Amino acid sequence: MSNSHPLRPYTAVGEIDHVHILSDHVGILMNGEEYSDVTFIVEKKRFPAHRVILAARCQYFRALLYGGMRESQPEAEIPLQDTTAEAFTMLLKYIYTGRATLRDEKEEVLLDFLSLAHKYGFPELEDSTSEYLCTILNIQNVCMTYDVASLYLLPKLTCMCCMFMDRNAQEVLSSEGFLSLSKPALLSIVLRDSFAAPEKDIFQALMNWCKHNPKEDHAEIMQAVRLPLMSLTELLNVVRPSGLLSPDAILDAIKVRSESRDMDLNYRGMLIPGENIATMKYGAQVVKGELKSALLDGDTQNYDLDHGFSRHPIDDDCRSGIEIKLGQPSIINHIRLLLWDRDSRSYSYYIEVSMDELDWIRVIDHSKYLCRSWQKLYFPARVCRYIRIVGTHNTVNKVFHIVAFECMFTNKTFTLEKGLIVPTENVATVADCASVIEGVSRSRNALLNGDTKNYDWDSGYTCHQLGSGAIVVQLAQPYMIGSIRLLLWDCDDRSYSYYIEVSTNQQQWTMVADRTKVSCKSWQVITFDRQPASFIRIVGTHNTANEVFHCVHFECPAQTTTHKEETGEDDVGTGGQQLASRPLRSSSTSSVQSLPGCTSHS
Structure with missing residues (x-):
């Protein structure tokens, strides 16, 4: 291979990709007087540019330079305020080449650059710059970064700043950047339950902020302090001498502290989403x-x-x-x-x-x-x-x-109801630690393994003898259940009758479906008023072919989307009607068996 040719990006056969060459050649035009037809002035520095390139890359410049305003005149000079020459240089380079180098720039320049990306409508540049800023957050820059992120409603950067400040609350309170926060940004930080610094430290930091920003409304700022979380000594020796809060406010805090349950106080706490902290x-x-x-x-x-x-x-x-x-x-x-x-x-x-x-x-x-x-x-x-x-x-x-x-x-x-989870996904699965504790099957949990295709005369189902026992599923914990879906064995034209009960303790049972007088085949969807359930008992009462009740699949709550995909129907015969709960019935239990002998039951 000749070393005289630079490596180029891999492209598919029959495709030419010289975008990098185009970027280099267009980039040569940047800051050159040749062919330029507009000049921007930033901090007394002149930036020659080309209208057509700016307009092609940015709707803002398209409107500015071709909208019939003064700036659309030939050879116009356009002063730009509220930015720096360094940040504007970076923006022009991005407009002309699609590239920007962030790692060598100061945080202040990067934030100005981010502001320009937002102002001129470069969402991809805004996202990429925000992602880089997330990686360089520290105690010195997090406050000013958060101020900009919250001003421009940048959710990812705002969230990362909040998480960083939550984990370093006391250091943030004592940083110089904290004193320069805007009032809205300041309040949004200290009002968070997860900004978990001692309340005394928060009060003193807010007091310093008020001294640094004398024109702001101090009363509103001080309302963010959770006075009942401070000790009597702190209230009397730290808060009272400051003069920032009235004696009545201090007395009210003492009253709340003395009369409330401790767990009713508005405590702050560490927040680390999605991570186990019991380690x-x-x-x-x-x-x-x-x-x-x-x-x-x-x-x-x-x-x-x-x-x-x-x-x-x-x-x-x-x-x-x-x-x-x-x-x-x-x-x-x-x-x-x-x-x-x-x-x-x-x-x-x-x-x-x-x-x-x-x-x-x-x-x-x-x-x-x-x-x-x-x-x-x-x-x-x-x-x-x-x-x-x-x-x-x-x-x-x-x-x-x-x-x-x-x-x-x-x-x-x-969703919680009566202190219990109202599940939306099937919780009668082996992965959720549900189990079949009564019934006969070649495989202990065939009923719960999710396989609704591979079953025949010999395997893939759970059964019980009519008039003796039942099929009982135990969930790992109680849930609020309001629907059930079953697949009855359907390799021939037989039909079944059955009823279903639920319980939380295997002692008292509540009937939720009575199909003892109905001929049922294949898929069954049962809905009923939501109630606590740890155990579900399915009792077959009739089979037109023999004396055994067979069930291939069980789930709760019923997964209606899956049901449509598997059956092509919104409902199943008698399966979708609302059924009233029935009187309590007594329990009967026995252990699960995995017996090949169930082959003969079909």
Whole structure:
């Protein structure tokens, strides 16, 4: 290969791509007097340019230079205010070549450059510059960067600045950039629950800002201080001498502090979206419970009867529990915990949170429900420092076992009803730790594996003898369920009759579908009033071919989009009607069997 030819970008056969050459040649025209027909003046510096190039690249310049205004006159000289020569030089280079070098420029120049990209309508340049600014955020530049990002409504850059300031709140408060923030930007920062600095430090930083910006309304600024979070000593010795708040405001704060529950105070907390903060990395530790070291080690595979879990004895007065102390007050709305699940046992429990270990708020109450394996729990966001899990029941013995614990703040949207999740996706899956605890099948969880294509006379279904037993599915935790979808075995023309009940404890059952007098085939969609459910029992009452009830697939809630794709129908015969709940029925349970003998049932 000859070394005299520069490497060129790879192109497909039959395509020529010399864009880089075009960029280089057009770039030669920049700042040259030759062929120029307009001149911009920035900070007394002259920038010759070419109308047609500017107009082709930018709608703003198209309107300015060809819109019939004074600037459209030949050889016009156009002064530009509110920018710097350095930033405008960078913009012209981008207009002429499509290139810009950011890494060697000062933050002030980059922010001016970003302002020009926004002003003149270069969205791709705006995005690329914002992305680069996200990578160079530091204590010195984050405030002025946030000011610009919030002014121009740049969501990604604004979010990154907020996250950086949240994690470095005290350093930001003492930085010079904090004093130069605009009033709207200042308020939007300190009003955030996640701007988690001590309230005394926030007050003193705002006091310094007021001194630095004497023309602004100080009363509105001081309203951002959460006075009830400050101690009596701080209120009397720091706030009162400043004269920025009235004596009545201070007395009101003392009254709120003394009369309110601690957990009702408007605390600030660390916010790290989507990341587990119950880890050694963030300073979390287990402070109560037996075998503390296992809970936060991240190992969710290696555990058995003897090791790999934390525990506490279950007593009637619920004095025992497992307690986690987070590294600092934090905002959380999501907890994941793994209950010991090496056999079929179930547990009941509740979870409380606190800031001071004295005032506890219950965020999860599963004390009346049977739960197993992984628990995915959601609740309204709370600031807390301590989390306490109290087991109230174990179906095997009087000990409560947890293998793993995680907590975090999630941006995932969720709906709660009566404290329980209203799921939109199918939760009766093996991945969600649902299981078939009664019924006969070649494969233990064939009913829940999502396979609605591969079944025949011998396999791919779960069944039970008519008049004896049932098919029972246990969900990992209670959900608010209002619909169910079934696929009845349909390799021939047979039809079935059945009914469905739900329960939270396997003791009391509520009928949600009665199809004992209806001939049903293939896909079934059942809807009913939403109610708590941990167990779903399907009881076959008739089969036109033999004495066995067969079900290929089960899901809840019903996935209507999937149903349309699989059947081409919006509804299924009798499957879509609204069915009223029926009186309670007694339970009957037996264990799941995986028996080849079910072949003969078909």
